[in-house]
Amino acid sequence: MSASAATVMERDTLLSQQDGAPVEIINPYGDSKIVLVCEHASNLVPLHLSNLGLTPDQLNSHIGWDLGARDLAVRLSKALNAPLVAARFSRLVYDCNRPPEALSAMPHETEVCLVPGNEGISNEERLARAEEIYVPFHRAVSDVLRHKRRAGIDPIVVTIHSYTPVFKGEKRDVEIGYLHADDDRLSKALEYFSTYGTSYNIRLNEPYAPVDGVLHSIEKHLEDGSFDYVMIEVRNDLLQDEDKHSAIFSLLSKCIPEAVSSLDDQLS
Amino acid sequence: MSASAATVMERDTLLSQQDGAPVEIINPYGDSKIVLVCEHASNLVPLHLSNLGLTPDQLNSHIGWDLGARDLAVRLSKALNAPLVAARFSRLVYDCNRPPEALSAMPHETEVCLVPGNEGISNEERLARAEEIYVPFHRAVSDVLRHKRRAGIDPIVVTIHSYTPVFKGEKRDVEIGYLHADDDRLSKALEYFSTYGTSYNIRLNEPYAPVDGVLHSIEKHLEDGSFDYVMIEVRNDLLQDEDKHSAIFSLLSKCIPEAVSSLDDQLS
Numbered sequence: 357m358s359a360s361a362a363t364v365m366e367r368d369t370l371l372s373q374q375d376g377a378p379v380e381i382i383n384p385y386g387d388s389k390i391v392l393v394c395e396h397a398s399n400l401v402p403l404h405l406s407n408l409g410l411t412p413d414q415l416n417s418h419i420g421w422d423l424g425a426r427d428l429a430v431r432l433s434k435a436l437n438a439p440l441v442a443a444r445f446s447r448l449v450y451d452c453n454r455p456p457e458a459l460s461a462m463p464h465e466t467e468v469c470l471v472p473g474n475e476g477i478s479n480e481e482r483l484a485r486a487e488e489i490y491v492p493f494h495r496a497v498s499d500v501l502r503h504k505r506r507a508g509i510d511p512i513v514v515t516i517h518s519y520t521p522v523f524k525g526e527k528r529d530v531e532i533g534y535l536h537a538d539d540d541r542l543s544k545a546l547e548y549f550s551t552y553g554t555s556y557n558i559r560l561n562e563p564y565a566p567v568d569g570v571l572h573s574i575e576k577h578l579e580d581g582s583f584d585y586v587m588i589e590v591r592n593d594l595l596q597d598e599d600k601h602s603a604i605f606s607l608l609s610k611c612i613p614e615a616v617s618s619l620d621d622q623l624s
Numbered sequence: 625m626s627a628s629a630a631t632v633m634e635r636d637t638l639l640s641q642q643d644g645a646p647v648e649i650i651n652p653y654g655d656s657k658i659v660l661v662c663e664h665a666s667n668l669v670p671l672h673l674s675n676l677g678l679t680p681d682q683l684n685s686h687i688g689w690d691l692g693a694r695d696l697a698v699r700l701s702k703a704l705n706a707p708l709v710a711a712r713f714s715r716l717v718y719d720c721n722r723p724p725e726a727l728s729a730m731p732h733e734t735e736v737c738l739v740p741g742n743e744g745i746s747n748e749e750r751l752a753r754a755e756e757i758y759v760p761f762h763r764a765v766s767d768v769l770r771h772k773r774r775a776g777i778d779p780i781v782v783t784i785h786s787y788t789p790v791f792k793g794e795k796r797d798v799e800i801g802y803l804h805a806d807d808d809r810l811s812k813a814l815e816y817f818s819t820y821g822t823s824y825n826i827r828l829n830e831p832y833a834p835v836d837g838v839l840h841s842i843e844k845h846l847e848d849g850s851f852d853y854v855m856i857e858v859r860n861d862l863l864q865d866e867d868k869h870s871a872i873f874s875l876l877s878k879c880i881p882e883a884v885s886s887l888d889d890q891l892s
Contacts (some may be wrong), residue, residue, distance in 0.1 A: 373668055374642075374668055375644075375666075376643075376645070376712060377644070377648055377649075380644075380645055380648075381649070381652060382768075384652040384653070385652070385767055385768075385770070385771040385774075386650060398641065399641075400641055400644075403642075408677035414734065428863075444644060499652075499653055500653075502653070503652075503653040506653075517641075534644060557720075
């Protein structure tokens with residue numbers, strides 16, 4: 357490590373100074389027991405990867421990130437006073453919700469196009485992306501969970517995602533999905549509180565389910581200690597219009613605390 | 625706020641998504657009472673400001689940032705388990721150790737050259753830089769201090785800076801400076817512990833002093849509650865060689881805790 361090694365021009369790692377950190381912790385001192393996680397928050401590509409050979413329109417579509425997810429997560433972080441761990445680079449650079457050994461962690465194709473910058477990448481490049489993006493992302497999640505536990509708080513993990521209304525030509529009717537593995541308590545509580553008085557099409561384990569590998573982040577951190585959790589999926593057409601976005605935000609900012617409280621009641 | 629407003633091409637604020645956040649909190653849950661601050665940690669310029677019309681060599685010199693300061697601060701953050709608040713953009717874009725009304729917050733000239741991107745900037749641009757860089761930087765410092773106090777800890781603020789060995793043609797003999805305003809307790813304790821057994825030329829309130837306006841960050845946060853503090857200035861030739869950098873790091877990582885402990889002893 358030499359101070360003079362960091363310049364505006366040099367690069368000897370994947371991420372340059374201009375790129376900045378791979379992960380941000382928003383509201384790190386928020387005192388809620390809820391910890392928000394947003395793995396697909398950004399469509400940013402590190403400068404030297406030249407947008408992975410994709411066009412801005414491609415990167416700005418759902419293949420590059422979960423449209424609207426970061427905005428929703430940031431609003432929830434503020435409303436619930438909950439820490440939020442958000443990735444700063446596109447899922448196509450490294451999908452933080454996938455383990456390094458998964459091909460989908462750095463996919464060379466999506467359902468709509470190839471990803472030129474991911475075709476035939478070397479093991480060295482794969483390792484660099486994992487070490488510089490995936491590892492620090494999950495270290496940040498671990499840090500937040502450890503901080504909660506040290507404060508005597510049992511954390512609850514809520515991950516925020518969005519999905520495309522049409523996937524491989526098929527229209528999806530489900531509007532909000534609560535995803536869970538074996539422990540369905542928080543998902544069912546959320547389903548209960550959020551269906552009351554609303555007309556959203558809400559389902560459990562749709563449009564994805566654990567078998568799709570989408571609970572990686574949650575399962576990874578469950579290895580270090582149990583916690584209640586839910587993965588929230590919102591159909592992205594409901595997050596791309598200010599009024600619709602606000603309606604989803606209002607629903608979730610009300611129902612998440614209600615569902616969490618109901619778990620506490622079950623315990624006592 | 626619309627989710628679709630954030631694209632890889634658009635920009636309606638100073639900082640784009642590519643630029644990332646203006647401030648980073650490193651080790652936010654570090655349990656030390658020490659809070660490290662590094663206002664001149666970066667020589668980065670937001671993309672749309674086109675390097676302020678400066679060359680990479682100019683930006684990489686001491687006019688762009690405090691050479692070696694971030695590396696030193698990050699090492700201290702780890703060694704002391706102390707949170708570190710570090711700016712992510714060059715002091716020439718906005719000097720977070722200066723109030724918005726100071727011309728030196730966005731200087732149109734340095735002692736060695738003009739800064740084209742800062743000449744004749746509009747009030748609107750000055751306000752945008754203050755709001756998007758200075759305000760969040762100091763909000764982050766406030767957040768860390770509040771977090772410490774809520775945990776029942778009286779924080780101690782240590783800011784990390786470096787300076788050029790030759791300034792306006794004059795060679796500077798001082799190698800380490802401890803800067804203070806009225807409250808000189810921590811500076812004097814550090815002077816005491818760090819001069820013992822070392823041959824560094826160490827001085828109080830050199831090469832800068834409060835009259836130069838360099839204690840802005842500290843004085844700003846003292847308005848919200850008292851704390852012990854010191855501004856540490858290291859001559860940057862001692863931070864640009866790995867061995868010299870390590871020697872300074874070893875000295876400070878040993879002496880800062882000693883000096884802090886001695887203040888506790890005085891109190892008890």
